[in-house]
Amino acid sequence: MYEQASDRPGIRKPSELRSVDDLLEQVRLRPGMWVRRGSLLHLDSMLVGYAIAAGINNSDERFDFWNDGPFSEWLWKRMDTAYPSNLGWAIEIERAAESTGTPPMEMFFSLLDEFRAERDHAQSTPEG
Structure with a gap:
């Protein structure tokens, strides 16, 4: 389902995790173990x-x-939403995934990678 990138750590024990990013990488590796029915609502609850x-x-x-x-x-x-959704990111990604026939968890991690890349790029770019 999800391929492990060479720069990502392998399966680790919960006691070895040090951040929410570590936790999310473990979810990426084995979503069925961490998140019931692959529901982003359950993932959202776990993150909260x-x-x-x-x-x-x-x-x-x-x-x-x-x-x-x-x-x-x-x-x-x-x-390209003009206003924030009151339903939250999990519902909106699940809706978008359903409309494209993409598994919601797969879409979440694709969006998460994009978000991280943009955030990291913005943090590393000197202000002009």
């Missing part, structure tokens, strides 16, 4: 739980996946 636990533990880790967060803001522009 992750963020809440991180906050309880006083983590200052950046979290991009709130429904009004950086990933959603990027997604609305990417989907």
Whole structure:
């Protein structure tokens, strides 16, 4: 289903994960193990739980996946949506995936890769 890129780590134990990005890479490798029925709603719930636990533990880790967060803001522009969806990124990606016949989890990771690439490029480009 998903090919492991050479720069991505292999399967790791939860105790070895250090960030939400680490967690998402594990989900990418084995989505059926982590996310019930491949539902992006379940993935969204899992990520919110992750963020809440991180906050309880006083983590200052950046979290991009709130429904009004950086990933959603990027997604609305990417989907050419004039206004943010009240339903959240998970529902909107599932709808888009259904309309194209693409598995939702596959579309999510494709969009996530695009988001990360643009974010990383913007962070590495000196302001002019």
